[in-house]
Amino acid sequence: MRVxxxxxRFAPSPTGPLHAGSLVAAxxxxxxxxxxxxxxxxxxxxxxxxxxxDGAAQTILGQLADCALVPDQPPVWQSQxxxxxxxxxxxxxxxxxxxxxxxxxxxxxxxxxxQGRPHQRNAELVYAGTCRNGLRGKPARAWRLRVPAGIMHxxxxxxxxxxxxxxxxxxxxxxxxxxxxxxxxxxxxxxxADQGIxxxxxxxxxxxxxxxxxxxxxxxxxxxxxxxxxxxVLGANGEKLSKQNGAAAIDTSDxxxxxxxxxxxxxxxKQSGAIAQxxxxxxxxxxxxxxxxxxxx
Ligand code: GLU
Numbered sequence: 001m002r003v004x005x006x007x008x009r010f011a012p013s014p015t016g017p018l019h020a021g022s023l024v025a026a027x028x029x030x031x032x033x034x035x036x037x038x039x040x041x042x043x044x045x046x047x048x049x050x051x052x053x054d055g056a057a058q059t060i061l062g063q064l065a066d067c068a069l070v071p072d073q074p075p076v077w078q079s080q081x082x083x084x085x086x087x088x089x090x091x092x093x094x095x096x097x098x099x100x101x102x103x104x105x106x107x108x109x110x111x112x113x114x115q116g117r118p119h120q121r122n123a124e125l126v127y128a129g130t131c132r133n134g135l136r137g138k139p140a141r142a143w144r145l146r147v148p149a150g151i152m153h154x155x156x157x158x159x160x161x162x163x164x165x166x167x168x169x170x171x172x173x174x175x176x177x178x179x180x181x182x183x184x185x186x187x188x189x190x191x192x193a194d195q196g197i198x199x200x201x202x203x204x205x206x207x208x209x210x211x212x213x214x215x216x217x218x219x220x221x222x223x224x225x226x227x228x229x230x231x232x233v234l235g236a237n238g239e240k241l242s243k244q245n246g247a248a249a250i251d252t253s254d255x256x257x258x259x260x261x262x263x264x265x266x267x268x269x270k271q272s273g274a275i276a277q278x279x280x281x282x283x284x285x286x287x288x289x290x291x292x293x294x295x296x297x
Pocket of ligand 1: 010011012013045188201202206
């Protein structure tokens, strides 16, 4: 199926250079856009400034260029888009869909424990809704979305039907953090809508954010996008590769080899020769799987 107005994107956080896992998401999003005759954009997600590394965005753009993955428009930078996020938060506040929260992390943990659901390490820290009906004298620290009760269902092109009870499993989540930084969930939803993104293709580690992002799209009356979460690359220890656990940067002095590794994760065949030809062939393979109605990844 070809979609005339397809707009896809790759949205790296500049917390380090691209690693084997992030190249899979970059290649998959590029192939999906090309196979739909669509546009492919790159967005630098540099709002979580304490985690950003100087020069990493330029390194990432250079690595993409080495792999001939070139965006159709100049990249946008989230750090320059605060006014868009503020505007969205103002609308949510005006609609009663966002509210200020005065809880510290300790308060959130204590409220959860009081409900008989003590916070487990590495698990989502569920917000019990303490400030939903007012701050009760506490100063406002963060802003949260009032999440409607009920199970959210959504369709992933590879994983199939997914579901999450966001209100119970996550709670009212943060839109603007206590340190004044914009939360990833808000920025990504606003940017996807503002850039006219129709299809999100990204790593499976981000899949469990999707229900939250759809809840936010609905609260703002924004169109829902199509989602495809790509397989993760696991390290020797069986953990997913991430910049946090020190995944090695891809070596783009041999871009075809880096691309072949990424293509293999996506079930595409090994190519030799020029990069442009390899990308053409993978695009053909991707389109064939897609047109046959099977998951392209
Ligand atoms: N910036 C996020 C990351 O690098 C990806 C966001 C997204 O694709 O929605 O993990």
